[in-house]
Amino acid sequence: MLRTVLSDLARLRLNGFVCSVTQVREKGHLNRPRLRNPYWFMRKQRSQTDDQVTGENRSFIKEVIHDTYGTPALIKGVQTYEQKQLIKTNEVPVSTEPWTPAVRRCGLIARKIGQYPLWLKNGERIRTTLLQVVDNHVIKYTPPEEYKPTQRPNVHNLNRYGCILVGAESTNPAQLTKEYCGIFRDSGVMPTKNLARFIVSPQAALAPGTPLNVGHFRVGEFVDVRGKTVYHGFQGVVKRHGFKGMPASHGVTKTHRRPGNIGGGGEKGRVWPGTKLPGHMGNRWRITKGLRIWRINTKYNVMWVQGSAVPGSTNGLVYIYDTILPLRKPQVAPPMPTLYEQPEDDAPDDIWYEQVHNFKDESITYKPE
Amino acid sequence: MNINVRILTKSVSQQYAFKRIVTFSTKPTQQAAVAAVPQQQEVTGPSVRKPIVPAHYRFVYPEFLPDPKIEWRNAIREKLERLDMLDRRRQIELPEFYVGSILAVTSSDPHAAGKTSRFVGICIHRERCGLRARFILRNVIDHQGIEVVYELYDPTIQKVEVLRLEKRLDDSLFYLRDALPEFSTFDENMEAEPLEEGAPVPINDIKVVLRPRPWLERWERQNLLGVANIEQYIKDKHRKSAEKVQKPWEKFDLMKQYRATIPEEEQKEIFAEVHTELHTLELQRKRNKRKRTFVKPKHLA
Numbered sequence: 001m002l003r004t005v006l007s008d009l010a011r012l013r014l015n016g017f018v019c020s021v022t023q024v025r026e027k028g029h030l031n032r033p034r035l036r037n038p039y040w041f042m043r044k045q046r047s048q049t050d051d052q053v054t055g056e057n058r059s060f061i062k063e064v065i066h067d068t069y070g071t072p073a074l075i076k077g078v079q080t081y082e083q084k085q086l087i088k089t090n091e092v093p094v095s096t097e098p099w100t101p102a103v104r105r106c107g108l109i110a111r112k113i114g115q116y117p118l119w120l121k122n123g124e125r126i127r128t129t130l131l132q133v134v135d136n137h138v139i140k141y142t143p144p145e146e147y148k149p150t151q152r153p154n155v156h157n158l159n160r161y162g163c164i165l166v167g168a169e170s171t172n173p174a175q176l177t178k179e180y181c182g183i184f185r186d187s188g189v190m191p192t193k194n195l196a197r198f199i200v201s202p203q204a205a206l207a208p209g210t211p212l213n214v215g216h217f218r219v220g221e222f223v224d225v226r227g228k229t230v231y232h233g234f235q236g237v238v239k240r241h242g243f244k245g246m247p248a249s250h251g252v253t254k255t256h257r258r259p260g261n262i263g264g265g266g267e268k269g270r271v272w273p274g275t276k277l278p279g280h281m282g283n284r285w286r287i288t289k290g291l292r293i294w295r296i297n298t299k300y301n302v303m304w305v306q307g308s309a310v311p312g313s314t315n316g317l318v319y320i321y322d323t324i325l326p327l328r329k330p331q332v333a334p335p336m337p338t339l340y341e342q343p344e345d346d347a348p349d350d351i352w353y354e355q356v357h358n359f360k361d362e363s364i365t366y367k368p369e
Numbered sequence: 370m371n372i373n374v375r376i377l378t379k380s381v382s383q384q385y386a387f388k389r390i391v392t393f394s395t396k397p398t399q400q401a402a403v404a405a406v407p408q409q410q411e412v413t414g415p416s417v418r419k420p421i422v423p424a425h426y427r428f429v430y431p432e433f434l435p436d437p438k439i440e441w442r443n444a445i446r447e448k449l450e451r452l453d454m455l456d457r458r459r460q461i462e463l464p465e466f467y468v469g470s471i472l473a474v475t476s477s478d479p480h481a482a483g484k485t486s487r488f489v490g491i492c493i494h495r496e497r498c499g500l501r502a503r504f505i506l507r508n509v510i511d512h513q514g515i516e517v518v519y520e521l522y523d524p525t526i527q528k529v530e531v532l533r534l535e536k537r538l539d540d541s542l543f544y545l546r547d548a549l550p551e552f553s554t555f556d557e558n559m560e561a562e563p564l565e566e567g568a569p570v571p572i573n574d575i576k577v578v579l580r581p582r583p584w585l586e587r588w589e590r591q592n593l594l595g596v597a598n599i600e601q602y603i604k605d606k607h608r609k610s611a612e613k614v615q616k617p618w619e620k621f622d623l624m625k626q627y628r629a630t631i632p633e634e635e636q637k638e639i640f641a642e643v644h645t646e647l648h649t650l651e652l653q654r655k656r657n658k659r660k661r662t663f664v665k666p667k668h669l670a
Contacts, residue, residue: 113446123477125520125523297449300448313440359453359524361460365484
C-alpha cells in the first residue's frame with residue numbers, strides 16, 4: 001500500500017518535472033576563475049628555487065639542451081629551436097586512404113595577432129583577423145581502440161576517432177617539471193608551452209614530430225576558431241546583457257543600472273533558470289564557426305580569417321579546426337593528413353583568395369556599361 | 370667628419386629629447402621638425418653608413434606608427450601591415466598632407482557617371498594607424514556642407530592630389546561644421562598651388578567665425594586657436610563649466626604621454642625599416658613630376 005502511494009507520488013513528481021521543461025543555458029558551468037587545479041592536473045612549471053647551480057653548470061645545462069634540440073632559431077617569425085632530429089618535411093608519407101567529407105582532420109594552435117581590413121576585388125572592404133600558427137608539432141597519436149579519455153569530449157561516435165596531441169611554442173625544458181617533460185619524451189619534440197588534443201579520424205593520423213604549418217588549410221576554405229573570451233570580471237546587466245538601465249533623473253532613485261523586475265508571482269513565483277542577471281562576464285570557451293580564410297602568408301605562418309569576432313584577446317591562444325558547418329565543408333580534398341612543406345624558394349609568400357584585392361595590383365576601377 | 374656628425378646628431382637628439390610625439394599631432398615640434406630637414410641633408414655624407422631617417426617622417430607618414438595601446442600590439446602583425454602599405458604606395462602616390470590642407474581625391478564609384486568621382490575639400494581630420502588610416506574632407510556644395518570619409522589605403526582610390534599644402538592652428542577642424550559656410554567652401558576646379566621644394570609647410574593662421582549657438586560640440590572647452598568669436602556666444606555659466614573640466618596638469622603627466630605615444634627608439638626602428646623604400650618612391654615621384662610639369666605657356670606676350 002505504502003509502496004504504491006510512494007510510487008504514485010514519485011510519478012507525479014516526475015510528470016510535474018517533465019511538464020515544466022525550462023531552458024537551461026550555460027549548463028550550470030561556473031566561469032569564475034578556478035581557485036585550485038583539478039586532481040588530475042599535471043604541474044607544468046617547476047618552482048624556480050634559487051638552487052645553488054654554478055655558472056659553469058648552468059652553461060652545461062644550456063649546452064645539453066642545445067645538443068638535444070638544436071640551437072635557438074627564429075623560424076617563421078617565432079622564436080624557437082632548430083629541431084633537426086624531427087621528421088624532415090620532404091619525406092612525404094604516402095596517404096593510403098582518400099579523403100571524404102566525414103573525415104576529421106587535425107587542427108592547429110595559433111595566436112590571434114591582430115586585425116586589419118582587406119578589400120575585395122569589387123571594392124568591398126572586409127574586416128579580417130590575423131592568426132599566426134606558432135611552431136606546432138605533433139606529439140602523440142592515440143588510435144581509436146586505445147583512446148579512452150576519463151573526461152569524454154562531446155563528440156558523436158567517439159569510439160571511431162583517435163586523438164592527436166599537438167604542442168606549440170617550444171620552451172626551455174629546465175623550467176618545466178619532470179612529469180610534464182615526460183609527455184614529450186617518446187616524440188623527441190622539445191617540450192612546448194601549449195598543448196591541445198584534436199579528435200581525428202584514423203585516416204588523418206600524423207606521426208609524432210611532424211611540424212604543422214598554415215598550409216594545413218587553404219585559402220577560400222572555412223574554419224572554426226575556438227578561444228577563451230576576454231574576461232571582464234563580475235559585471236552588471238547593462239554591460240553583460242546590454243540592458244538599457246533606467247533614466248538618470250526624473251525621480252529615478254537608486255535604480256539606474258539595475259535589472260528591474262526579474263519575474264512574476266503566483267505559480268511562477270521564483271527566479272526562472274536562465275534569467276539574465278549580473279555575474280562573471282567573458283572567460284568562457286567559445287567557437288566562432290565558418291570563418292573564411294581570405295589570405296595566407298607562408299613566410300610568417302599567418303592566415304587572415306573573416307571578421308573581427310574571433311574569441312580572445314590579441315596575442316591570445318586560439319585553436320583552429322576544419323569547420324563543422326555542413327554547407328561550408330570543402331568540396332575538394334584538403335591536404336591529407338597535412339601539408340608537408342617543401343623547401344622551395346620560388347613559391348610566393350602570400351597566397352590570396354581569388355576574390356581579394358592584392359595590394360600589389362593596380363587600383364580598382366569599374367567598367368562603364 | 371665624424372666629430373661633425375656626432376655634434377649634429379647630438380643637436381638633433383637634444384631637440385627631440387623628452388618630446389614624445391602624439392600621432393597625427395604636428396603641434397609641439399613644428400619648428401623643430403622644419404629645422405631638422407636641412408640638417409639631415411648635411412648629415413648624409415659619404416662617411417655615414419647607416420641611412421638616418423629624417424626626423425620629419427613621423428609627420429609625413431604618421432600612419433606607419435602603430436596604435437600605442439600595448440594590449441593590441443604585435444610585431445609581426447605590424448610588419449605585415451607595413452609591407453601591405455608599401456605595396457599599395459608603389460601603386461599610387463599618397464602625398465604628404467596635413468589637417469588643413471586642401472585635397473582632391475579621385476575614386477572609383479560604381480554609381481557615378483563615368484564610374485569615377487572627384488571630390489575637393491579641406492582635410493578636417495586625420496586618424497587611425499596602418500591600413501585603417503583615414504581622413505575626412507569637407508566642402509560646401511550648393512549651400513550644403515558635404516563631408517566624405519576616405520580611407521588612405523582603399524584600393525578604389527585612384528588619385529590623391531594636394532591642391533594647397535598647409536597646416537592650421539588646430540589638430541582637427543571639426544569646428545568648421547559650426548562655422549560660416551564660406552570658411553569651408555572651396556572651388557571644385559581649383560588648381561594646385563605647388564610649394565617650393567624644401568620649403569617648410571606654411572601654417573595658415575586664419576581664424577574662422579562661428580555661427581551662433583546651438584553648436585554640435587562645446588567648442589569653448591577645447592582651447593581652440595583657430596576660432597575668432599567664441600567669446601561672443603558664451604555666457605558666464607559656460608565659461609565656468611569650461612574652466613571646471615580643464616585639465617591643465619595633463620601636460621605634465623609623463624605616463625599618460627608615454628601610453629599615448631610610440632617611444633622615439635621604436636619610431637626610429639620602424640622608419641629605418643621602411644625609410645629606403647619610401648625615399649626611393651619619393652624620388653621616383655619627383656622625377657616623374659618634373660617630366661610632367663613642363664606646360665606650354667598659354668598666353669604669349
